[in-house]
Amino acid sequence: MNKRSMRFSSLQTRSRAASFVVSFTMGVAALFLCPPSPADAGEHLRRLSAEIAVMKADAGRLVKPGHLSAPNIKGIKDRLRGALSVLPLLVRAARNTGPDLPGLDGSRTVDLRSALAANDIEKLRAGLEELAAAYPFDTAGLLPPDNRSEALRRAREIHEAHCAGCHDDSETAEEERPAWDFFKLAKAIPPEELAARLVIGVRGDSLTALDNPLRNAEISALIAFYYSGK
Numbered sequence: 001m002n003k004r005s006m007r008f009s010s011l012q013t014r015s016r017a018a019s020f021v022v023s024f025t026m027g028v029a030a031l032f033l034c035p036p037s038p039a040d041a042g043e044h045l046r047r048l049s050a051e052i053a054v055m056k057a058d059a060g061r062l063v064k065p066g067h068l069s070a071p072n073i074k075g076i077k078d079r080l081r082g083a084l085s086v087l088p089l090l091v092r093a094a095r096n097t098g099p100d101l102p103g104l105d106g107s108r109t110v111d112l113r114s115a116l117a118a119n120d121i122e123k124l125r126a127g128l129e130e131l132a133a134a135y136p137f138d139t140a141g142l143l144p145p146d147n148r149s150e151a152l153r154r155a156r157e158i159h160e161a162h163c164a165g166c167h168d169d170s171e172t173a174e175e176e177r178p179a180w181d182f183f184k185l186a187k188a189i190p191p192e193e194l195a196a197r198l199v200i201g202v203r204g205d206s207l208t209a210l211d212n213p214l215r216n217a218e219i220s221a222l223i224a225f226y227y228s229g230k
């Protein structure tokens with residue numbers, strides 16, 4: 001059993017009901033299994049726009065990757081490649097419930113994938129910038145971070161029970177897709193980016209299907225908690 005699956009099974013024993021599966025593929029599978037309901041409209045758009053915001057930020061990290069290890073860089077590129085493949089499907093899901101949203105011509109993501117393959121990061125960033133403008137990430141309900149003491153207490157509880165096992169003190173350099181330490185990350189990135197990462201980062205299990213198992217209020221409190229530095 002490798003380290004991550006050990007961490008995972010210990011977490012499952014601690015909290016079976018709330019075992020989180022962090023998986024891009026599962027999220028996409030859930031997208032097909034669960035036909036969108038009108039209530040999902042905002043959620044699909046938020047997920048799509050958060051995905052684009054994270055892609056944009058990740059592409060930005062590749063501009064000066066000096067502080068990242070080779071496996072980290074490979075992990076970021078793999079993630080971008082996967083996200084570009086799945087983006088047209090996220091757009092389709094968002095348009096099912098928000099028909100006024102602009103469509104996404106598949107050739108645009110193909111172009112961006114070619115730019116990534118050619119390591120043309122500037123072209124990739126410019127393309128993602130355009131997409132971010134077409135599908136802006138609305139942070140209502142997430143920002144400003146909820147830093148009231150009750151919210152911070154709740155965020156600490158959530159973090160310690162469900163996130164810390166994987167995300168705190170995780171070694172990052174040798175892993176391609178590490179569970180980043182959010183306290184460190186908060187020191188390096190703006191709140192909008194952390195919000196976008198939290199919106200797409202936590203995938204629900206089969207109980208919660210596509211929905212992020214965290215409510216907006218909880219994400220908002222977690223953002224405040226991560227910026228408070230423990």
Ligand code: HEC
Nearest residue numbers: 007008011020022054162163166177178179197198201202
């Ligand atoms: C079982 C271990 C595990 C648990 C528990 C876990 N995570 Fe993660 N998380 C990971 C791993 C591994 C990744 C990196 C996955 C990847 O890049 O494909 C990740 C990625 C993320 C990301 C995406 C970061 C980015 O690069 O954009 C966010 C956000 C996130 N997790 C938040 C949380 C929160 C909040 C909790 C608790 C509610 C949590 N995770 C619980 C293992 C875990």
